[in-house]
Each structure stands twice: as C-alpha cells, then as structure tokens.
Amino acid sequence: MTASDDPFSGVFSRGAAAGLVDGSAWVQAMLDFEAGLARASASVGLVPADAAEAIAEACRAERFDIAAIGADASGPGNPAAPLIAALKAQLPEAAAGYVHWGATSQDVIDTAAMLLARRALAPILNDAAAAARACARLARDHRDTVMLGRTLLQQAVPITFGLKAAGWLAGIKRARRELTRSAEDQIALQFGGAAGTLAALGEHAADVATALGNELGLPVAVLPWHTERTRPAAIAAALALLTGSLGKVARDVVLLAQNEVGEVRIAGGGGSSAMPHKRNPVAAVAVLACATRTPGLAATLNGALIQEHERAAGAWHAEWEPWSELLRLTGSAAAWSAEMLDGLEPDPERMHANLEAAGELVMTESVVAALAQETGPGRAREIVDDAVQRAADEGISPRRALGQVPERAFAPDCYLGQARAFVDAALAEYGEG
Numbered sequence: 001m002t003a004s005d006d007p008f009s010g011v012f013s014r015g016a017a018a019g020l021v022d023g024s025a026w027v028q029a030m031l032d033f034e035a036g037l038a039r040a041s042a043s044v045g046l047v048p049a050d051a052a053e054a055i056a057e058a059c060r061a062e063r064f065d066i067a068a069i070g071a072d073a074s075g076p077g078n079p080a081a082p083l084i085a086a087l088k089a090q091l092p093e094a095a096a097g098y099v100h101w102g103a104t105s106q107d108v109i110d111t112a113a114m115l116l117a118r119r120a121l122a123p124i125l126n127d128a129a130a131a132a133r134a135c136a137r138l139a140r141d142h143r144d145t146v147m148l149g150r151t152l153l154q155q156a157v158p159i160t161f162g163l164k165a166a167g168w169l170a171g172i173k174r175a176r177r178e179l180t181r182s183a184e185d186q187i188a189l190q191f192g193g194a195a196g197t198l199a200a201l202g203e204h205a206a207d208v209a210t211a212l213g214n215e216l217g218l219p220v221a222v223l224p225w226h227t228e229r230t231r232p233a234a235i236a237a238a239l240a241l242l243t244g245s246l247g248k249v250a251r252d253v254v255l256l257a258q259n260e261v262g263e264v265r266i267a268g269g270g271g272s273s274a275m276p277h278k279r280n281p282v283a284a285v286a287v288l289a290c291a292t293r294t295p296g297l298a299a300t301l302n303g304a305l306i307q308e309h310e311r312a313a314g315a316w317h318a319e320w321e322p323w324s325e326l327l328r329l330t331g332s333a334a335a336w337s338a339e340m341l342d343g344l345e346p347d348p349e350r351m352h353a354n355l356e357a358a359g360e361l362v363m364t365e366s367v368v369a370a371l372a373q374e375t376g377p378g379r380a381r382e383i384v385d386d387a388v389q390r391a392a393d394e395g396i397s398p399r400r401a402l403g404q405v406p407e408r409a410f411a412p413d414c415y416l417g418q419a420r421a422f423v424d425a426a427l428a429e430y431g432e433g
Helices: 023-043 049-058 066-072 080-089 105-141 161-186 199-216 230-256 282-303 317-342 348-358 360-375 377-394 398-402 419-430
Strands: 146-151 154-160 264-266 344-346
Touching: 023 049, 023 066, 023 080, 023 105, 023 199, 066 080, 080 105, 105 161, 105 230, 105 317, 105 344, 105 419, 146 348, 154 161, 154 360, 154 419, 161 230, 161 419, 230 264, 230 282, 230 317, 264 282, 282 317, 317 344, 348 360, 360 377, 360 398, 377 398
Parallel strands: none
Antiparallel strands: 146 154, 264 344
C-alpha cells in the first residue's frame, strides 16, 4: 500500500520518512544491492565491467512491476527472488548470468532494510531535533512561569512550565541520541551467501564484501548476521524509545489543552465532523496514535531474535513489514511533534488562574516545611493534617485553621525548590537549539 491508496496516510505517514520506506523504496534498495554487488565483483575481476554496468543501469525501481513482484513472492517466500528474475529478464544473456552472483536472498533483503533505515533516519532525526529545539525555547521562555504540578492526575505542588518543557527536552534529546548511537553501531552490510560462508566467491570473498560495502556506503560486519539479529532488534528498540518520548510530550499536551484546563493551545487544531465548536489537538493525538503502535512492532523484532541455525523459518520473514512500519511511524511522530511544539501556545494567565483556584491545599507541603523548622517534621505534619481536617469539617480555609504561619509558606512562587536550576541545567546539558 502506498500513500496514494492509504486513507490513513495523513496521520501515520507524515514527514519525509514515509516515502523512503514504501514498496518502491524497498525495491530500489534491493536493486541498489544488486548494482553494488555487480560493480564490487567487477572490481576484483569476477564480473566483466560491461556486464556490471549493464546490471547497474537496469537497477531502477521504476522499470519494475512492484505489485507483480509482491504477488510472485508467494512462490519462494520472499520478494528478492522474483525481483532478481525480473532483473535478469531485462538484461542480455551475457550480463544476466552475473546477477546476484555469490549472494543469497537474505543478503538482498537485509541490506535493503539497512539502506532504508539509514535513508529514513535522516528526516526522523531532523524532525526530532526540531521538536527538541522547540522544547528548549519553551523551557527558556517559561523558566519562571508558575503552574500546578500534577501527580497521578491530581493537583500536587507548584512547578514551572519551563521545568515541564525541560523534561520534554531531556527525553527527546536522550532518545534521539540513543537512536543515533544505535544506527552508528548497528547499521551494516549483510553479505554471507547461502549459509554465511561466501563459499561461492572463493578467495575473492573478502575483497568483494569490502568493495560492496564501499559501493553502498555501509560498514562491513565482522561476519554475516543472518540469524544473529541483535542489529535490527536494537534499532527497533531505539525507534520505539524515540516515539515513546515524543508520545509522553503529546500526552501532556493533550491533557493541558483540555477545555477544563486550558493551559496550552495548539495552533491549527482540527475540527469535528459533528460538533462545530471543537478544535481538537490533532497533532498531539496523531503522535499518541503512532506511539501506541510502535512498542508492539519493536516487540516483534525482539521476538525474532530467536532463530534457527543459519536461516530462520519464519522469524526473519516476520521482521519485514514491522521494520517499515517502525520507521514510518517514528517519522510521522517526529514530524507531527515538531509541528505541534513549534505552534504550542502556553497560557500563563490560565496557569495562574488554575493555581489560584486550587487554593491553599496545594501549599500544605510548603507549610509543613515551614513549621518543621520549629517543631520538627513529624510534629509539623501532624499539625497540618489536623488543620486540613478541621478546615474540611468547619468549612474554613486551611490558613485560618492553622493560625500563625509565615505568609511565604502559602506563596507558590516561593516554593519552587530547584525548578529554575533544573531548567538551567537541562538547557546546559541538552542544548538550547
């Protein structure tokens, strides 16, 4: 399915990554392997130079019927075999015989998967960086904007919106860093031939592998990883980590944007098909939808680690579609997040109003801390607990029930602890742009 015939593409295929992992992109990546292999083999004299160039010239996805290749994959159980047959059919006999020499179908598909990841990761990481920059701006601009903290969805103690945004920044930056590191460590050429020995290439095997890696711009693994699947599993985990970190931000935004809370607005909210008054936080909802799907996809790649001998019976095949979906959904979440955060409009006045409406009860920890200087923490807690109960029973304010308490104990901006320092530390550690 391509974006043109997918009614859900507007939500789940946002951003540039989607077009880099579709069916055409898969076919082109597999053809890139075949073109690279032909040229690499020619460089060591195993394939005539003119045959290698004829093969490379034919390796263009637009020359192939992708739907037919997909349908024909049912015979051998993978799309590489019918693609190779279609490639040979386009070549003169003298060149056709050199197509795919020394390789196996898994070499083609695994290397194509790595090429897709490398290509899709560029826009994914760029969009994640844009989201992080927006978080840094929000953290800096709202370092001193006081709001209610909320724990277990209940009103807690005062924090700053800058601290919340700094937490978003840290999560995105750390997850992005992990994905970058995983890609650098795990993306590699797959080239092992029939059972991981490259026996068909004889004494030229190592030279062909090195030349193929150079052709494709991929590092050559120490040995083939046909059934040693830590590479795709690690990248899948890092993709899910980034999408989850973006999902956390989106969850906060959805909650803060509720009409009853109203502490942020998202520019360009979507309307309802039934209710004209609604402005739905579409970008945040889309990120959450992507983030809800990715853990299961990463789990599939993790489950595929357990494979038989030198070629898996089903576990390898189970990786193919989740791999594309992970890249596409992570790319969509990153693109939506960058848009959402760039257009996010915090409302400090509403934050202040909500804090005022919460009343004195949210300052009880502050009062305990103030009284503890004279009575000790245990007795201070007893005093405040009794006062809170008396206030509820008699319908009076906690301040009146407590009697003489320092005024600053009830001032939210005097009970922010290290909030500002944490914002400064996050901006210093993770960057302001």
